[in-house]
Amino acid sequence: xxxxxPRGPFGSALADVLATTASDADPAERAALAAAASRAVEASTxxxxxEDLQLALFVLYELHYRGVEGVDEDWEWDPDxxxxxxxxxxxxxxxxxRRVEVPTDVAPDRRSVADTLFAMTAPSPGPSLxxxxxxxxxxxxxxxxxxxxxxxxxxEADPHTWALPRLGGVAKxxxxxxxxxxxxxxxxxxxHSVLFARTMTGAGxxxxxxxxxxxxxxxxLAHVNTMSLLGLxxxxxxxxxxxxxxxxxxxxxxxxxxxxxxxxxGYDATTTEYFDxxxxxxAVHEQIAGRDLAGGLAxxxxxxxxxILFGAAACLLLDDLVGRHLLDAWERGAxxxxxxx
Amino acid sequence: xxxxxxxxxxxxxxxxxxxxVPPSIVACPDGPLLVRGAVPLVDDQGAPVARxxxxxxxxxxxxxxxxxxxxxxxKAIGFxxx
Numbered sequence: 001x002x003x004x005x006p007r008g009p010f011g012s013a014l015a016d017v018l019a020t021t022a023s024d025a026d027p028a029e030r031a032a033l034a035a036a037a038s039r040a041v042e043a044s045t046x047x048x049x050x051e052d053l054q055l056a057l058f059v060l061y062e063l064h065y066r067g068v069e070g071v072d073e074d075w076e077w078d079p080d081x082x083x084x085x086x087x088x089x090x091x092x093x094x095x096x097x098r099r100v101e102v103p104t105d106v107a108p109d110r111r112s113v114a115d116t117l118f119a120m121t122a123p124s125p126g127p128s129l130x131x132x133x134x135x136x137x138x139x140x141x142x143x144x145x146x147x148x149x150x151x152x153x154x155x156e157a158d159p160h161t162w163a164l165p166r167l168g169g170v171a172k173x174x175x176x177x178x179x180x181x182x183x184x185x186x187x188x189x190x191x192h193s194v195l196f197a198r199t200m201t202g203a204g205x206x207x208x209x210x211x212x213x214x215x216x217x218x219x220x221l222a223h224v225n226t227m228s229l230l231g232l233x234x235x236x237x238x239x240x241x242x243x244x245x246x247x248x249x250x251x252x253x254x255x256x257x258x259x260x261x262x263x264x265x266g267y268d269a270t271t272t273e274y275f276d277x278x279x280x281x282x283a284v285h286e287q288i289a290g291r292d293l294a295g296g297l298a299x300x301x302x303x304x305x306x307x308i309l310f311g312a313a314a315c316l317l318l319d320d321l322v323g324r325h326l327l328d329a330w331e332r333g334a335x336x337x338x339x340x341x
Numbered sequence: 342x343x344x345x346x347x348x349x350x351x352x353x354x355x356x357x358x359x360x361x362v363p364p365s366i367v368a369c370p371d372g373p374l375l376v377r378g379a380v381p382l383v384d385d386q387g388a389p390v391a392r393x394x395x396x397x398x399x400x401x402x403x404x405x406x407x408x409x410x411x412x413x414x415x416k417a418i419g420f421x422x423x
Contacts, residue, residue, distance in 0.1 A: 123417050181394050252413030283411040284398040287369045
């Protein structure tokens with residue numbers, strides 16, 4: 001990924017620091033980053049929609065994934081960058097915890113936790129992004145959908161994989177079972193990220209990771225940043241598990257609609273394979289994620305139940321905010337992107 | 342185990358994926374049947390049903406659009422397993 005243009009003062013300060021090598025950077029400049037992050041957080045009226053904070057956080061997280069072109073790899077564990085990141089992360093976690101409603105008094109057993117997660121994610125009959133795509137979206141709009149999704153789906157599964165070494169026993173085995181399937185069962189061209197890349201190519205888009213970061217708004221970045229926030233903190237392993245469960249539980253039916261929309265618009269089977277694969281795969285994953293992973297973890301570590309449900313609620317909140325952003329723009333006849341892709 | 346990278350499991354036995362997982366079928370409450378391990382899956386003519394993943398979910402509610410696999414439709418129709 002290329003370093004995207006900053007969208008505010010914190011991102012600018014970060015870009016200046018990342019332009020140097022970790023060993024040569026001006027100590028005062030790098031030490032000032034956390035203060036710049038604090039000022040940006042204080043100035044923010046809505047962290048989930050804050051362009052400066054979400055893009056800068058996305059860049060900071062990318063140092064832990066595949067890196068950023070031209071940026072010194074030693075920045076990944078630089079204490080000053082981590083300190084600045086922690087400021088933004090605290091604001092993001094606080095915003096999420098304040099906005100979600102988490103069911104209380106759920107017993108820490110498989111059945112109760114799975115039932116609660118399935119109830120939280122139960123399909124609703126109302127208007128939705130996936131139904132709009134199935135019936136009404138035009139070619140430009142479905143391409144926009146892919147652009148939004150590309151900042152996560154081209155590294156699909158990676159954020160939840162961070163939780164693997166933090167789990168044990170039944171929960172760990174369940175996460176391995178799901179993630180192995182996400183990664184194509186070991187077959188490189190069956191990896192879900194690779195299937196998504198083929199969908200992008202089929203729709204005439206560039207499938208290089210990060211190619212469209214400039215075009216996506218803060219709320220889209222907040223969705224993927226939340227996964228990284230949960231995944232990179234052992235403390236939040238329960239939330240990562242809950243997030244994955246909710247993600248899987250809200251996937252099969254919408255992906256059928258997305259596939260239908262792409263077929264309606266005349267895209268070929270290679271382009272729709274990603275969606276068709278998810279209809280089948282995530283109907284498996286949601287059972288494993290709800291019962292063995294989330295339910296299993298709840299039985300191992302009962303004190304994590306509130307966090308499991310928080311992670312699920314955070315996933316649903318962001319899925320809803322992103323979906324609403326796209327639908328609102330399209331109903332106005334506008335693009336949902338910052339710059340037309 | 343080796344197989345062509347994108348080859349589905351042609352004989353329906355899950356050999357490519359079976360590994361050391363003992364065969365098992367889990368009846369998910371109000372949901373599908375989860376099948377793990379080298380369980381032969383065949384249609385009513387005895388022809389193998391190709392599977393593309395180690396663990397598969399078989400439709401139990403009758404509403405799936407991708408039978409024999411589950412597509413989550415049991416949730417939309419409020420299926421209650423007997």
